[in-house]
Amino acid sequence: MNLSILLSLVKIIVVIAYLYGLFWVMGVKVRPVVIGGKKVDFSLAINVLGVVVAFFIIQLGLTNIGGFQLLNNFDSGLLFQACTMTMVALGLNLIYGYNGQFSLGQWGFYGIGAYAAADITYRWTNGDASGLVVLGTGVILAGIAIWLVGKFTSNLRRMPVLSSFTLYLLGSLIAAFIAIQLGKLLSPAINPLLGTNLAPGPLAQGVWLQVVFFLSVIFAGIFAAEISFLFGLPVLSLGSDYFGIATLGFTIVVYTLMVNSDTILPFPEMRGGRGMIGIPKLTTWFWAFFFMIAVIVAMRDLLHSSHGRSILSVREDEVAARSMGIDVAGTKLMAFVIGSLFAGLGGGVYAHYIGFLSPGAFDFLIGFNPMIIIVFGGLGSMTGTITASFGWIFFLEGMLREVLGKISPEAPSWRYVLYPLTLLLLMLIRPQGLLGNTEWGFLKLPTVPFKNTADEGENA
Amino acid sequence: MQLQTRPKKPPIIVRPNSFLAWIGRAFLILLALVVTYILAQNLIQKPLYFVTNVINGLQLGFVYALIALGYTMVYGIVKLINFAHGDVFMVGAFVSFFAIERFQLHQWPLKVFPSMNPFVAVAIGTITTILLSMVVCVLLAITIERVAYKPLRDAPRIAALITAIGVSFFLEYFGLLEFVFSARFIPYQRPFEVVTWYISDGIHRLENGQTPPDNSIVISNILLIIILCTLAVLVFLQFLVHKTKIGIAMRATSFDKPTARLMGIQVDQVISFTFAIGAAFAGLGGVLYAIAYPSIKTLMGVYPGLKAFVAAVLGGIGSIPGAFVGALIMGQAESMTASYISTPMRDAIAFTILILVLLVRPTGIFGEPEKEKA
DSSP, X not given: OHHHHHHHHHXXXXXXXXXXXXXXXXXXXXXXXXXXXXXXXXXXXXXXXXXXXXXXXXXXXXXXXXXXXXXXXXXXXXXXHHHHHHHHHHHHIIIIIITOOOOOOHHHHHHHHHHHHHHHHHHHXXXXXXXXXXXXXXXXXXXXXXXXXXXXXXXXXXXXXXXXXXXXXXXXXHHHHHHHHHHHHHHHHHGGGTBOSSSBOGGXXXXXXXXXXXHHHHHHHHHHHHHHHHHHHHHTTSOHHHHHHHHHHHHHHHHHHHHTTTTTSSOGGGOGGGOBOOOOOOOOHHHHHHHHHHHHHHHHHHHTSHHHHHHHHHHHOHHHHHHTTOOHHHHHHXXXXXXXXXXXXXXXXXXXXXXXXXXXXXXXXXXXXHHHHHHHHOTTOHHHHHHHHHHHIIIIIIIIHHHHHHHOTTGGGGHHHHHHHHHHHHHHHOTTOSSTTOOOGGGSOOOOOOOOHHHHHHHO | OOOOOOOOOOOEEOOXXXXXXXXXXXXXXXXXXXHHHHHHHXXXXXXXXXXXXXXXXXXXXXXXXXXXXXXXXXXXXXXXXOTTHHHHHHHHHHHHHHHHHTTOGGGHHHHHOTTSOHHHHHHHHHHHHHHHHHHHHHHHHHHHIIIIIGGGTTSOHHHHHHHHHHHHHHHHHHHHSTTTTOSSOEEOOOSSOOOEEXXXXXXXXXXXXXXXXXXXXXXXXXXXXXXXXXXXXXXXXXXXXXXSHHHHHHHHHHHOHHHHHHTTOOHHHHHHHHHHHHHHHHHHHHHHHXXXXXXXXXXXXXXXXXXXXHHHHHHOTTOHHHHHHHXXXXXHHHHHIIIIIOGGGHHHHHHHHHHHHHHHSTTOSSOOOOOOOO
16 A cells, blocks of 8 residues: 555656656757857757657557556546646636636536537547538637627727627627538538448548547637637626626536537437447547647747736736726636637547546536636646646546545545645645746746847847 | 828727617517516416416525525625535535434424423424524534634635635535435435415315315415515514614624724624624525425535525625525526426526626626725
8 A cells, every 4th residue: 555655656746747847848948059150049949859758758658568558547547637637727727817807617618628529529430520510610600700790899989798799699690500501511421431430431530530539629629719708708797706606607507508418409419417428539648748738838828928918917907907008808808718718628638538428527516626726736827737737636536546445445535525625724824826826947938048149249 | 110000990989879789788688578478478378387486486585595695794794705605504404404313303392391282392393403403504604714714814815715615615525425414315304294285266275195186376384484484584684784783893894894993893703793694594594495395415505505696696795685686586587497498407597697687787686886996
């Protein structure tokens, strides 16, 4: 028993050290080297190489080499879970930690992303292209419609929120209607190429399937983002606590719809409360890692752009931000939409790793987890969020489950008693979270690149 | 460098009565029309069924009101969504369950005084059970307040909110453990017999095993007890808040805490008292809810707690009549949704109504308009 505790602890430490190493290598800057009279900056190449090496380190651990596999299925499951949780928690940190909007709706968007992505690939592997066609064209058309309405309303002042919401809603509904008609028109043309579940056609295997998987995750993310746009537009104008309760309500509504997806919603393949089975398990370590790194890079770059500055300023003081000419409502909406986009992407990755979606996994009680993670890690700290996500999954799901399971079969349920207590202690002792708002390596503010002193002389 | 920028089009100001401003209102009016149509159609087609639904909604709404009062008072004073309130409600139900099941507390008057009038004995026994639940809930709430919330009074609000979530989770997951309350549904034994009446042509008592005739409205004594208790609590609270010293202290604290402290009000005690009062009503609500829907489980407090908070927000948070009215609306909405739209959507309807009402009146129905931010 002691050995397994030690092993779990070592795993946690190794994983966190791995993350820190990854962010260090992603943020490495080197002096430009002069080759043949030209200055070449190798920083980017080193960063990319570092990411690739980091990918292969875990990939090697997951590969079965001569009957030996360093990371077993349980560990790889934890890794995938941690990656999706990182995406969800980063999105929430953008909404809450950086923009100060107390949102409990992240889990709902996560669920929307998961179900949307799963539906696309499930239909695709069962010889029905309508999922991809409808959702793909739908999100694109809805995006265009939202953009057009936004263009139209951008020059209007004192437009009531409800009016613009109605216009956006109308636009999206028209887009959805067109997409459904397109799906009816186009999918019969593609369906013969898909084959059936047992005998997949040319488009339902190999590279094409991977492409469809990639598209499904992307479309699911955008779908979640568009829903969050429509939902956030009216709701963000409420006060902070009311916003929290309304978003909590959103999660509950999504959960209710999931439970009744085969009765209220017309999706018999989701099987309602019994759970959706038969989702192709397409998430590999490559995809999980790819999407996680993409989310991290996108969020880091966003935060260090001028939009990110306005997001931060809205958190600090809305009135001051408005007086500096920042569109407060628009900034809130942007943060909310991007955060939900990340949650949707995470949901898509999760669905294809787990292969089985049950509404119970998207219950709002579990939906507090990302909130607790970002509070643990430190609001407004990406490093803290990522560390806390990995630590949370590996500690709570990995170590405590294993260790408590050895004591008695019922003991693992004690871990849910322990973590609220830890949370209480943390709040009493260190309310700003474990890491406060410190960042590490790549996630730090970008510094001015190295300058050659001789170079400066020439310019002057 | 581009010095000249293209002249921007001057912004168009949307007047309150212009077409664009009316689009949003038209959306709301359309929604209201659809709801009215559904209700009116059902009222005309099956008026008795409609009245039955109203009665069911009343029963639910009055229980929600008891929980919402605690929410609205606590939020009014410390600006904290007390997520643990729903779990205090659950504890109240479970305390009465154990008191009845294990110790037969509801029968003590008959055991001590065998010659007592059975009706009085049952009444005293039930009241004792309820009082026990209320006392336990008060103790629990004061403990929570002292241990978890008080040290964080000057911390940022998020810390207190996260702590509230933590306390709520602790109560829930601790209760879910096998040796505490377990995760099962537990049948609840009522402390008194249910008496039902049906109204068709006059009021008749429904005998045991008899099914009510068609075209009749069924009313049970549980409904009457719930309504009586809630109204009594409301009157008591109005008296407490507006006529007594502690009530004045509560209002002063909710208005301006530092100044209240300067005026010699012991703010910490007032806040503890508020938590205690809220918890007492939650305990009462828990027992009544368990009596009305006699199947309890550990997570039973989650949804009623949330809906009661929604009710409090709907009525205007901090306002006692507001919480009551909001809870009645919640009860009706839930009952009507379950009957006429779809049963599972009844958990979702509360939040839809909340969003719509807050869009029109951002401070709730009875809420005072928000002060301008300095």
